[in-house]
Amino acid sequence: MARHNFCNLPREFSDYKGARIVILPVPFDKTSSWMKGSVRGPGAIISASKHLELYDIETHSEVYREGIHTLKAVSANDSKGMIEKVYTRVKALLRDGKFVVLLGGEHMVSLGSIMAHVEHYPGLSILHLDAHTDMRDSYEGNRYSHACVMARAREITRDIVSVGIRSMDHSELPYLNKRRIFYASSIKKDKNWIEKTVKRLTDNVYVTIDVDVFDPSIIPSTGTPEPGGLDWYEVTGLLRMASLKKRVVGFDVVELRPSGNRAPDFTIAKLIYTFLSYIFRKDEKAPEL
Numbered sequence: 001m002a003r004h005n006f007c008n009l010p011r012e013f014s015d016y017k018g019a020r021i022v023i024l025p026v027p028f029d030k031t032s033s034w035m036k037g038s039v040r041g042p043g044a045i046i047s048a049s050k051h052l053e054l055y056d057i058e059t060h061s062e063v064y065r066e067g068i069h070t071l072k073a074v075s076a077n078d079s080k081g082m083i084e085k086v087y088t089r090v091k092a093l094l095r096d097g098k099f100v101v102l103l104g105g106e107h108m109v110s111l112g113s114i115m116a117h118v119e120h121y122p123g124l125s126i127l128h129l130d131a132h133t134d135m136r137d138s139y140e141g142n143r144y145s146h147a148c149v150m151a152r153a154r155e156i157t158r159d160i161v162s163v164g165i166r167s168m169d170h171s172e173l174p175y176l177n178k179r180r181i182f183y184a185s186s187i188k189k190d191k192n193w194i195e196k197t198v199k200r201l202t203d204n205v206y207v208t209i210d211v212d213v214f215d216p217s218i219i220p221s222t223g224t225p226e227p228g229g230l231d232w233y234e235v236t237g238l239l240r241m242a243s244l245k246k247r248v249v250g251f252d253v254v255e256l257r258p259s260g261n262r263a264p265d266f267t268i269a270k271l272i273y274t275f276l277s278y279i280f281r282k283d284e285k286a287p288e289l
Contacts, residue, residue: 005070007273008050019067021276022098024089026074026109028082038223041256042103046070048262049269056277058240063277069098079108079144086112090250094120099279101272104254106146106223107134110208111153117206117250118156124249125159125202127242129235130210131226133165133181135172146255149208151175161200163187163238164213167226184228194238198245205242207251207275209235211268221264223257232267236274243278251275 005014006023016022025042054064074089076082086102090113093100102113107130118124128134128150135154139147154160154175166184180200187193212222215229242248256268 004046006046006049006068006269007052007054007064009064009068013064013067014069015067016069016071019069020097020099020280021063021066021068021101022093023068023070023101023103024074024086024093024113025071025103026082026086026105028074028076028079028105028109030079030082030106036223037257037259038104038106038255040258041105041254042073044258044265045103045253045256045269045272048265049273051266052269052273054273056274058274059277059281061277061281063273063280066276066280068276079142082109083112083115083144087115088112090116091119094250100250101276102250102252102254104252104256107149107208107210107254108144108146108152110252110254111144111149113250113252114153114206114208115156121204121206121249123159123202124157124204124206125161125200126153126157127197127201127205127207127238128160128162129164129208129213129230129238130162131164131167131184131212131229132210132224133162133168133172133176134210135175136169137171159202161197163197164230166228167224184230187230187234194241197238198241201242201246203247205246205248207239207242207248209251209253209271210255211253211264212255219256219264219267221257221259221261222255224255235271239275240278243275243281248279
């Protein structure tokens, strides 16, 4: 019988009590500025995950054996209410010792999770993968628009490293730290960009992944696609190195806008499973930076 949980796992590997990992869907899409529909993203990712092979070749592991529990989705009528609900929910999960994977929805769903993780892990840095800086103080009169999520995160911590950026507004320039931003155009020319990125992170790291960090040829299903993005091995190479050299304490994946093309849904489900495989690897030796 089909089960509506990440990877379609039997109870032995999906019960909350025994699971080290929890999937928290937040199907919220109130402030998307172009193409709406990311509200359907979490469900599409979970549905596609049922078709994943559960053995990871790269890490020679089966991370599902750590236990992956899929929680009931968080619902809210407005941004502030959603942020508060996510914050409260994630804070309780961290107290329970769970590793939280948040599935959006628009990018502002990340803020409540970031708030909870920053409180739980002092000195935390944020690794931000995105086509956009998301540093506008306000967008369309709303300080809690998806275009402002990293501006709000910056009010919590200045330890933010942004990767894959290739679109921004002039008003965001004063808020950017040149040593902590890796433009997509520069990444394509610098073979050492991954090492440079990871060195700018603190020991504990939270990762927020807007799927438009990928080139639209890989992930066309997003609300604000931008040409010139990263490819699969650039993104996973960075996530692998961050997992090896730092302690990744949680992450979110946002802004998937299902379009009927199931390949992007599956790609993002595999990205999540691959990243978890890196984080919970058992015996891989970290390379020297």
